Amino acid sequence: MEITAHIDALRREGTLLADAAARTDLTAAVPTCPEWQLRDLVLHTGRVHRWAAATVRDGLPAPMDAERHQAIWGEEPDDADLVEWFRAGHAALVDTLTAAPADLDCWTFFPAPSPLAFWARRQAHETAVHRIDADAAAGTEGPHADPDFAQDGVDELLGAFAIPARSKVHSERRRTIQISASDGPGRWLVTIGPEPLTVERAERPADLTLTGPARDLYLLLWNRLPAGTGRVATAGDAALLDLWRETAVIG
Template identity: 35%
Template sequence: MENSRFLACLASDFDRLRAVVSADRTAAVPTCPGWTNADLARHVGQVYLHKTLGMRLGGEPDEWPPKDSADEEPLALLDRTYADLRAEFAARRPEDPTGTWYGPDQTVGFWARRMAQETVVHRIDAELAAGQPVAPVPADLAVDGIDELLKVFVAYSVAEWSDYFTDILAGSPGRTYTVRTDGAAWRVRTGPGLFTVEDGEGDEAADVTVSGPPTAVLRRLWNRESTGEPSGVTVEGAPEAVEELRRCIVTATQ
């Protein structure tokens, strides 16, 4: 996806997130236990602020979170920090250097992608909390979100911080997973200290196959499905193998 497309998706999902939170600030967020929609708005606002300050300062802010952000009304904070984030993106090129936690990509473009994906997931959180229909995720954004989750979050985390995954992968017999959606597929391999991702399904039969429409697969992998509703995702494979993948994702994204 082009940088301009990420920014367009960010704008659309921000508008939807803000509208849903504004309509029902006290709704409990089932996918973020203990949070209300107001807490969700504060969290997203602080995420926007953290990335904006990181780009401006060239590193981590000295004080986090800033006291004024903790005291500010959540929707006012969300509006202010979103405006600042967009201004920061507008002032920079996607290829400009900036610090990120993902070693292979130290550019502003990384944060444009990450904030688009962060916002769509939390927009879904707000909709689930308010009991509103979950608006469709554009197919290109959903496919990119699956790709980011598997490669940037999980594969990179296992490679860089393997100790966090020891309890999950140390006893793994070595498994293969196919994640498939419209027009895209990924082959995941696991084992002791191992989580690799390649594009495509591969030639061998997988131990587990996860397939469905892009939005449904994205929501399944991010644990953002609606309780009691058909997910649209088909999962085939042994429960213990499915659980291994789930635990890797949860650990990498918590």
């Protein structure tokens, strides 16, 4: 996906998140984030937006420290002001990414074609996943991700988040998961073993096969779609999906 497409997705998903929060009691539980109420979700995402915008705007060469985090977040808003506070931070992030130069030089936390490409993509999917959470708190499913964006999100999750040595997704013996989008070219072969997992953009027989629309694979792999809904077809060792759901957690 192009950088502009990621920024457009960020704009759309942030607006949907704010709209869901505006029509829902902020004390509502977030079923997809069991320890959170909706206010926690909105506060978290608003803080992430301010952190990302400051990193890009100021061209920070390294992660900011706790003191600077607090300075850019400011005082925690009251519930009455929380959604508008979120909207302001979201708009500032969209504007910052739109205005950033193509040769932006700043810190990122995994490889990407450029720092600008990294931040646009990461914030688009950060916001989209939490928009799904906000809709869950509101009791609605909300709009589906389009296939290209959903495949891109699966690719980011598998190709960047899941593969570092610190990942908790391990198995005593090597086993494989084949993930295949039924509405696009996305094909990923995930190998899980004692060592860090590996991901190939390939299609081969595997211990577990997951097949479905990209939008549902996106939800399932981000642990936002309960197993057994029938929206993703599974064949093979279902215990591998349980392993993923228990250990593939983004902190």
